Amino acid sequence: MxxxxxxxxxxxxxxxxxxxxxxxxxxxxxxxxxxxxxxxxxxxxxxxxxxxxxxxxxxxxxxxxxxxxxxxxxxxxxxxxxxxxxxxxxxxxxxxxxxxxxxxxxxxxxxxxxNSQPPDTGKDAELTSSEAIGDEKFGLILKQLVDSDALAKLQQDGFVVIDNVIKTTQSSNEKLDVASQAKTSQGKGKADARDYRTDRVSFLDRVDALEYGLEDQHDFLLTLASHLNDNLDFSLQDPPPYKPMSPGTAERPLTNPTGFNVQIAEYGENDYYKPHSDNSFDFRINPYGVFDGGTVTGAKDKLSPSTLNSDGTLLPRRRSNWRYITAILYMNEGWEKCDGGELRMYLDSVGVLHPYMVVDRHKYIDINPSNGKLLLFDSRMVHSVEKVLNEDKTRRALTLWIIRPEENGIAGEDYFLIDDDGGVVEQ
Incomplete structure (x- = not known):
């Protein structure tokens, strides 16, 4: 015809x-x-x-x-x-x-x-929380589960695991058919992207969440930044070398990302994600001035001016983005250790220059991705998703990156796309 x-x-x-x-x-x-x-x-x-x-x-x-x-x-x-x-x-x-x-x-x-966009400074966490869910909808969960003890562990250890926060239903999981579109900012070359991670991801706004019956999970994740602003003790940290950027403030530095801000990722049999950091060191900017065992790699006269404080001392190395806390809410009913797919958290890994350096050098714990489990961790920590072993199960999780925008000159993320055939779309 x-x-x-x-x-x-x-x-x-x-x-x-x-x-x-x-x-x-x-x-x-x-x-x-x-x-x-x-x-x-x-x-x-x-x-x-x-x-x-x-x-x-x-x-x-x-x-x-x-x-x-x-x-x-x-x-x-x-x-x-x-x-x-x-x-x-x-x-x-x-x-x-x-x-x-x-x-x-x-x-x-x-x-x-x-790739032309400046970094996203996010939306005011309090406003985002109020607009999405009202002030009291998740108040009891936050008060009872994401309490002072949990937040103290988060600040001391860099992560905290909280069970039975909000579970998804079988109906919601049956509706999910995640499109094969992907984004990564882990600094890997495009040629080996599919060797680095094999999950499928998409980003949800609230309309998408309603369609899948995940509005409570979506809204809960958006409440966390405001809750952390109110309850984390930022004075326990060293004074930040950079000024906060609006809508973040010195008192309430954390914001929620704008747009399609909740990621849903799914892993089938044999899928994995190799060790990586959600906010690694950025070697595109100031390649010199790297701290290595207390010494500086690279001649002093090769340091760029933006690497130095006004008194000539070295600034901390810049990270690749403003991600501060990674919040993951798991969605997998009846997930067993034999199913694989555990998140492997490498301990004391915030200062690791390259993620591959953690293997065989750092202790780790494996976290079962069971339904309703909330994992909060410092976005700088190195972690991986171990290979899924069960051919009959799909591992799913919702992720929100809570950000802390600062005047530190980050260049923004480096994007590529995974096309519908699983290939990498070159820039």
Whole structure:
């Protein structure tokens, strides 16, 4: 069957309408063009009159189709940044528009956008908590389980495990079919990314959480930063060398990430994640001035000015991001040790320069990812996910990275994508 231009236009219209219907910030409108209906939508978050439209025009390609379908954007507040956000939204819904849009070009646009973004300073933790769940919904759980004893252990040992916080239901787990889109900031090269981790991840906003029946888990994770601001004793730490950045303050330094801020990761049989840190040292910035056994590696005259305090002394090495506390809520009913998939936490690993250095050098504990278990740990600690051994089980977890934005000049994260065939999308 030969597809006519009308068939192609109608197919494109249907795909775009499905995208608009599933997106929380696209508001449908429509126009009629060339005898078939093509979709347009308003995007008030990007401007009072911001619109996006798929529209046909005569092709400029000699050997291509007689018609090209072009994505037009109008009246955006910040055209380049807003267009990047739009590409990211399109990529999230690529299954709906794959037959109508060049996915390779879309992947390139998404990577260009993500890698051009400044670090996210987050949202005010108290406001995020109140907006999501109200002030009292999880108050009793926080008071009884994430109590002073638990937080004292977190500060002393760098991690704390709390059982039976909020369990997921079998119904929720059956709804989960995590898309194979991935992000990593662990500093690994793209060629060996699939050797480094083999899990599948996606990021959820509250609309997604409602769809999967995970709204309580999502909202609870968003309460933690405010609770930690109120109850952690920041005076126990050395005075920070950098000033806090808004919306963080000296008294309440922790914030929640913006956007699709809760990650869901799933591991099938033989999946794993090698030792890594969620906030490792950043060797893209100031490669000299590395502390090694109390000495400085690299000649003093090779240190960049930004490595030094005003008095010429060395600043602490910069980390790769502002992640401060990693919060993981596990979702696996009836998980046994023989199923594998334990999180291996390497003790006293905050100052390790390279994650691989912990193997055979640091003691560790293995944490069973059982349903309802909450793990809080210093994001600088090295940890791994051991290989899943049970072919009939899928290991799932929700993760939120609570951040502490500071004026320390971090460059932001380094993104790549894992495509639907499991390959790495090059920048």
């Amino acid at each position: 030969v597809r006519t231009e009308i068939d192609i236009g109608n197919s494109l219209s249907s795909a775009f309408e499905a995208l608009v219907a599933s997106s929380e910030f696209m508001i449908k409108s429509s126009v009629s063009t060339w005898g078939h209906q093509l979709s347009s939508c308003r995007m008030p978050d990007f401007g009072d009159s911001a619109t996006v439209t798929f529209s046909p025009r005569p092709s400029t390609c000699e050997n291509g189709n007689p018609t090209e379908y072009i994505l037009f954007t109008f009246d955006f507040n910040s055209p380049m940044e807003d267009f990047g956000m739009l590409c990211l939204e399109l990529y999230r819904h690529r299954a709906d528009i794959r037959h109508a849009v060049c996915i390779k070009d879309l992947e390139s646009n998404v990577l260009d956008f993500l």
